[in-house]
Amino acid sequence: MISKDEKQVEQKDIVSQNHEEDDVEEDDVVDDTPGAGGEPEETKKKKKKKKPKKKKAQQSDPPRVGLSKIFTNGVYPEGEIQPYKDDNAWRTTSEEKRYDERMAMEDPEITYQSIRRAAEVHRQVRQSARKHIRPGMTMTEVANLIEDGSRALVEENGLESGIGFPTGLSLNHCAAHYTPNAGDTNVLQSGDVLKIDIGVHVKGRIVDSAFTLNFEPTYDTLIEAVKAATDTGVRESGIDVRLGEIGGAIQETMESYEVEVNGKIYPVKSIENLSGHSIGLYQIHGGKSVQLVKNDDQTKMEEGEYFAIETFGSTGRGRVVESGECSHYAKIIDAPRVPLRLTSAKSLLKSISSNFGTLPFCRRYLDRVGETKYLLALNHLVQQGIVQDYPPLCDAKGSMTAQFEHTILLRPTVKEVISRGDDY
Structure with a gap:
């Protein structure tokens, strides 16, 4: 049985707990059963602090945040x-x-x-x-x-x-x-x-x-x-x-x-x-x-x-x-399968397919993926009807x-x- 003094202490604790509700989970347990689990006859409280919410990232200027x-x-x-x-x-x-x-x-x-x-x-x-x-x-x-x-x-x-x-x-x-x-x-x-x-x-x-x-x-x-x-x-x-x-x-x-x-x-x-x-x-x-x-x-x-x-x-x-x-090019979706006589053209086509697929690309993008001295090969792919060029x-x-x-x-x-x- 809980004494009057103990009840007053418990009520103060509950008031104090309500003031701290932002830091306590809603499912916190208050065990006030005397002798529960063989423990001493006293009020037991378990408090769990909320994990701080992750702040939403803010965009930079110029924008660089994914x-x-x-x-x-x-x-x-x-x-x-x-x-x-x-x-x-x-x-x-x-x-x-x-x-x-x-x-x-x-x-x-x-x-x-x-x-x-x-x-x-x-x-x-x-x-x-x-x-x-x-x-x-x-x-x-x-x-x-x-x-x-x-x-x-x-x-x-x-x-x-x-x-x-x-x-x-x-x-x-x-x-x-x-x-x-x-x-x-x-x-x-x-x-x-x-x-x-x-x-x-x-x-x-x-x-x-x-x-x-x-x-x-x-x-x-x-x-x-x-x-x-x-x-x-x-x-x-x-x-x-x-x-x-x-x-x-x-x-x-x-x-x-x-x-x-x-x-x-x-x-x-x-x-x-x-x-x-x-x-x-x-x-x-x-x-x-x-x-x-x-x-x-x-x-x-x-x-x-x-x-x-x-x-x-x-x-x-x-x-x-x-x-x-010309700067713009794109691999043709239904391009004919033709033999390429230039080894460099075969290599460039493989690079275009893996990096761009059928999306348009430009010479700067070829530079960016490490292609060099590719103009002859690129022009050959255009001549063979595999890549379409798009001049200004x-x-x-x-x-x-x-x-x-x-x-x-x-x-x-x-x-x-x-x-x-x-x-x-």
């Missing part, structure tokens, strides 16, 4: 959700499509979290790029700033996760497919219009998104036009929508703008021979094209597909041609081009703009 250390539960931010329009509006509330959505979320082959992880890498890297890129930097410095961030945040791991394609840094009249090769001496100027096209992949799911930077206001309207055209393309896209109709909507928005340069008015033109595209697994161009002008393509977008809605505008002729030293694509000299791009996912119930961010 996202798994920040999103420790493996759940990454969802992109912007847009409901389907018109005949597909029913999908948002359809019980059948909601079921399809749940199944898609659980399917390891679809992996929404993989593409969202790649998209979050893209957002953080590009927002840092917008902050740090300034005239006076070499193009190699700009490329390294972006790619070092992408590799660190995605926690590059062979073909499991890494860079989706070489960082596009096309300047002025050059619209696409320029990245610096080793020894490039180009320096960013205050009057330049710089297209920054970044690719990130996780398990072969590629996020492809681009924006344009300028450092003085002359071409602000050009950039505004192209951004608006991309937003139009994203808005008009959807399951069962015909690709030719999207091209017409993009062109209408793009060509409603004009740019004044030194007192002269230039119409903004959609670049007619560039396009957006579907995205396949480890395949940046998945087979379907979204042209930037009205056309008769009756091909439809389909449920479950990924698309890069990519638009280019120009103050020039609105058509690009190949021009300049340029409009007329003196003109200016701009680019914006988003990756969208056509989910069963809604359209998710995977790469949307606060910046664009």
Whole structure:
């Protein structure tokens, strides 16, 4: 039997214990049974201190902290959700499509979290790029700033996760497919219009998104036009929508703008021979094209597909041609099996396959994995139809081009703009 004095002591202890609840586990045991287990007849308390919670890692500036250390539960931010329009509006509330959505979320082959992880890498890297890129930097410095961030945040791991394609840094009249090769001496100027096209992949799911930077206001309207055209393309896209109709909507928005340069008015033109595209697994161009002008393509977008809605505008002729030293390459997915007469070509192909698979690469990436004196072998692989080269694509000299791009996912119930961010 416990005396009155002992009860008072016990009550004080319980009050004291409540004040320390942050340091005590909820399942702590208080054994007040006299003589329990042959022990002395006194109150016994067992206290367990909580393990201190791990603090969530904070991103550095420039970003270099892997996202798994920040999103420790493996759940990454969802992109912007847009409901389907018109005949597909029913999908948002359809019980059948909601079921399809749940199944898609659980399917390891679809992996929404993989593409969202790649998209979050893209957002953080590009927002840092917008902050740090300034005239006076070499193009190699700009490329390294972006790619070092992408590799660190995605926690590059062979073909499991890494860079989706070489960082596009096309300047002025050059619209696409320029990245610096080793020894490039180009320096960013205050009057330049710089297209920054970044690719990130996780398990072969590629996020492809681009924006344009300028450092003085002359071409602000050009950039505004192209951004608006991309937003139009994203808005008009959807399951069962015909690709030719999207091209017409993009062109209408793009060509409603004009740019004044030194007192002269230039119409903004959609670049007619560039396009957006579907995205396949480890395949940046998945087979379907979204042209930037009205056309008769009756091909439809389909449920479950990924698309890069990519638009280019120009103050020039609105058509690009190949021009300049090539930097971009990719192994062709269905390349023919042909005998290679050069031993160096065989060795290089093995290196390309193991390091990049069918993902695009550039000469700097070959340098990085230790390849040397490879140009002859690389050109031989191109000539044999095993590797595709992608030279820079340029409009007329003196003109200016701009680019914006988003990756969208056509989910069963809604359209998710995977790469949307606060910046664009």
